[in-house]
Amino acid sequence: MNRLFRDVGGGPRCPHGSVVCIGAFDGLHLGHQALVRHAVSRARALDLPALALSFEPLPRELFARGAPPPRLLGPRAKVLGLCGLGADRVGLLRFRKAMAALDAGEFVERILVEHLRVREVWTGPGFGFGKGRGGNLELLQRMGRELGAAGQGFTAGEIDTVTLEGERISATRIRELLQAGEFGHAARLLGRPYSISGKVVHGARLGRTLGYPTANLRLHGRAPLSGIFATRVHGIDGSRVRCAYPGYGGGSGDGQAGWPSVASLGTRPTVDGGEPLLEVHLFDFDGDLYGRRIEVEFVGKLRDEVRFDSLPALVEQMHDDSARARALLSQQPNRVPA
Known part of the structure; x- marks a missing residue:
């Protein structure tokens, strides 16, 4: 993470110049990758x-x-993915009231020019920035020309809209597909299977007493989907999960195919869980994953989350969910992280 910076105080970060691309990069889909x-x-x-x-x-x-719309990607996974795509440094600027109050011209002068010494700026189509989204490509190009007289000039451009089979790729569309359980379609727009990564935390251990021990991941913010899923888990050998989104030259870091599993993502209404949690039961696995960082790849949705009248009824449904997940996973190719 030594390539990450959060603030723009102090002297210039790139005194000899830089090439900058700007965006939300939520999901790091094919458009962001381009x-x-x-x-x-x-x-x-x-x-x-x-x-x-x-x-x-x-x-x-x-x-x-x-x-707000649920995130497709957490901050850590975003940084790792951007570095895996070749970025030498990643700025996740703290977006607070002071940053939000900067007008577009101030953003260009203070951040792009003074701090990053930008020589080229690249954005996606229709990108807006600054207070009230008052900045756009035209403003970047004009200021780049005007600052040239002071030796601080730069050029700016935007890439073409990225489509796949005629469909425009966007985070909004991918969220819709995930909520509908269309994981294959979402994976094509993302350029990889959708997954969530995180560190395994202790839970209430109820799953263990019911015969289904789980690895639990806390969700920081809203997830773009909920329910019961057939999944695969990467990183269980304890090696570092370097990038939650393989294909960037990072990969999961385990060098192995994903471990077949079944997962619940939601608030666990039968036991009044409250806090959203991702709980994953790894089939035929016996080991301790607490504190390890794993990646959970979503393969298919089995059903929505519902409340059961009793724990025995819940266990009976868990038996059925597990059987269906095993059957679905046996029919789907298992990716090996890069």
Whole structure:
């Protein structure tokens, strides 16, 4: 994580110049990948560092009057994925009131020019930034020309809209597909299977007493799906999960195919769980995963989360869920992380 920076105080981070791409990068789908790879290619051509610039929290999370759209990707996985795509440094700028109050011109001068010494800026189509989203590609290009007289000029451009089989790729569309249980379609737009990674934490140990011990991951923020799923788990050998989204040259780090499993993602209404939790039962596994960072790959949805009248009724359903998950997983190819 030594390539990550959160603030823009102090002297210039890239005194000899940089190539910057900017975006929310939620999901790091094929469109985001195209943007980052283009910026990295330009940086290599100019012999400059490539910087991926984003925000934490995401601006929509600060401004949302109700619940913001659920995230596809947590901050840690985003940083690892951006680095795996070739970014030399990643900025997750702290998006608070002071940052939100910066108008577009101030953002360009203070952050892009003074701190990052930008030589090229690349965005996705229709990108807006600054107070009230007052900044756009036209403003970037104009300021880049105007600052040239002071030796601080830069160029700006946007990549073309990325589509797959005629469909525009967006985080909104991927969230819709995940909520509908269309994991194959979502995976094609993401460029990899959808997964959630995190550190295994202690739970109430109820699953163990019911014959279904689970590895539990806390969800920081809303997840884009809920229910009972057929899953595969990567990273259980204890090696570091380097990137929750294989295909970037990172991979899960375990060098093994995923372990077949069944998972529950939600609030566990039968036991009044309350806090959303991802609970994963690994088939035929005997080991201690507490404190390890694992990646849970979602393969198929089995059903919605429901409340049962008794624990025996819940256990009977768990038997059925496990049998259906095993059958579904036996029919689906098992990916081996890069």
